[in-house]
Amino acid sequence: MITDILIAFLLLGGSAFALVAALGIVRLPDFYMRMHAATKASAFGLVLIFAGAALYFGDLLVLLEILLIVFFVYVTAPIAAHLIGRAAYHMNVPLWEETQVDELRPRIEESEAEIESGNASAAAAPDDPAD
Amino acid sequence: MSTQRSSVFLRLWRGLLFSLFYVKEVVASSFLVAYDILTPRLYSRPGIIAVSLCSLTDRQLLVLTNLVTMTPGTLSLDLSADRSMLYIHHMHVPDPEALRRQIEEDYVRRVREIF
Numbered sequence: 001m002i003t004d005i006l007i008a009f010l011l012l013g014g015s016a017f018a019l020v021a022a023l024g025i026v027r028l029p030d031f032y033m034r035m036h037a038a039t040k041a042s043a044f045g046l047v048l049i050f051a052g053a054a055l056y057f058g059d060l061l062v063l064l065e066i067l068l069i070v071f072f073v074y075v076t077a078p079i080a081a082h083l084i085g086r087a088a089y090h091m092n093v094p095l096w097e098e099t100q101v102d103e104l105r106p107r108i109e110e111s112e113a114e115i116e117s118g119n120a121s122a123a124a125a126p127d128d129p130a131d
Numbered sequence: 132m133s134t135q136r137s138s139v140f141l142r143l144w145r146g147l148l149f150s151l152f153y154v155k156e157v158v159a160s161s162f163l164v165a166y167d168i169l170t171p172r173l174y175s176r177p178g179i180i181a182v183s184l185c186s187l188t189d190r191q192l193l194v195l196t197n198l199v200t201m202t203p204g205t206l207s208l209d210l211s212a213d214r215s216m217l218y219i220h221h222m223h224v225p226d227p228e229a230l231r232r233q234i235e236e237d238y239v240r241r242v243r244e245i246f
Binding site: 017020023024027028029030032033035036037039040041043044045074075077078079081082085086089095096098099100101102103104105107111 | 157158160161164165167168169173175176177178179180181196197199200201204206207208209211212216218220222224227
């Protein structure tokens, strides 16, 4: 009985977090903040749902499988978030106008300027043996 | 022999403490992001800050970026080519310096201790 209530609580809590993550994707103002919602809240919702499943089955093998699933979700979700966020930034997906500081932009402009000047110096050398 | 054994126990103990810290941060970050989403007015003032890393191994770097993404308000966004700077998107940056110090001192120290 108490276990049932606990299971129900975990499943509903997990679903609530998944819902919050979905709401966050709709309501947060820029791409990067949406990434916060999509990684943190949804991964945590998943953990709660799986905890409920573990309690429901009450089986050691199931528990082991669930621990592995949770482990892999927590190892891979940040990597996906990092890659998506990084790709978005390099494609100049705009930040929200309330963004306070951006210490990444100067560094990217610097490296772009370096590439530009590298191309310019290559173009300025017409007697290159390659062509 | 005994010192070796105690160092194994010490590592295990630190690993356990780190896991608890990780779980605490994960729970806190989930509730924080849920709070940010559900409050009608958005109080978040995001920003991207640079954190300097001094010579972390590959494994330490993996754990640190993972920890940063899963902890309250932060998302690791980019790593400089020479691996000396980590760029972090943060949901609340009232004070970039304090935040930078917190990550450099607290997170990097914890990760360096164990991995």
